[in-house]
Amino acid sequence: MRPIHYYCILQAILFILSSPIAVAQQDAFLKELAERWETSRQYMITVAEAMPEKDYTFKPTPEEMSFAEQLMHIAWVIDWHAFSKADGQEFKPRIDDFKTVGRSKKEMIGMINREFERAAKLLATFDPARLDETGTYAKFTRTRRQFFMLMADHVTHHRAQMLVYLRLKGIVSPSYIEFQ
Numbered sequence: 001m002r003p004i005h006y007y008c009i010l011q012a013i014l015f016i017l018s019s020p021i022a023v024a025q026q027d028a029f030l031k032e033l034a035e036r037w038e039t040s041r042q043y044m045i046t047v048a049e050a051m052p053e054k055d056y057t058f059k060p061t062p063e064e065m066s067f068a069e070q071l072m073h074i075a076w077v078i079d080w081h082a083f084s085k086a087d088g089q090e091f092k093p094r095i096d097d098f099k100t101v102g103r104s105k106k107e108m109i110g111m112i113n114r115e116f117e118r119a120a121k122l123l124a125t126f127d128p129a130r131l132d133e134t135g136t137y138a139k140f141t142r143t144r145r146q147f148f149m150l151m152a153d154h155v156t157h158h159r160a161q162m163l164v165y166l167r168l169k170g171i172v173s174p175s176y177i178e179f180q
Contacts, residue, residue: 027128033148034123040155041116043179044074045109047162053105055169067165068100071108074158075115081151082119086144087126088135119151 048071051058056068065073076098083089100108131145142150163173 027131029131029145030123030126030128033152034120037116037120037123037152039179040152041113041120043174043176044116044155044159045113046174046179047159047166048105048109048112050166050171050174051105051162051169056100056105056108058165058169060165060168064161066100067162068103068105068108070158070162070165071112072098072100072103074155075108075112077154078112078115078119078151081147081154082115082122085135085137085142086147086151087122088130088133088144090135123148 051067056071057066059066076093076095079093079098083093084091098111103111126144131143133144134141135144135147136142137147137150166173
């Protein structure tokens with residue numbers, strides 16, 4: 001090979017390594033969060049599958065969201081946290097797009113899975129230089145990094161409620177230890 005070819009190959013490698021995807025994968029926070037996010041997705045799907053479809057309307061008290069409403073609430077807020085708050089697009093997804101009425105268990109699981117995957121793609125391509133940028137949430141100012149952590153915390157919070165719903169229906173909840 002002539003020296004010019006080595007130069008072209010080296011330039012191509014440097015270009016690939018400096019792309020946002022490669023940069024995001026080199027950032028420890030984004031890499032670790034992406035790994036944790038995938039595990040969270042798997043666990044969320046397992047929890048959603050554990051409840052029989054006939055019990056998706058179950059509420060422990062009238063004031064609570066049903067199992068299905070918890071699931072769709074998680075999907076809606078993943079969309080909002082990931083793209084509006086963490087990515088800074090400043091929009092709110094339409095709540096009606098995440099209603100439970102007329103949707104099967106399979107459709108709702110597909111929706112939650114889709115939102116997890118969309119957020120995973122954002123994590124994979126997110127520019128680490130933006131992690132310290134700030135945005136607002138209610139009366140708080142948070143970094144993009146904090147918004148990503150809020151997104152994960154929110155999933156954990158509502159999934160835990162869904163685990164209680166399973167127990168109240170006499171269903172042994174999926175083991176968390178399998179999703180470490």
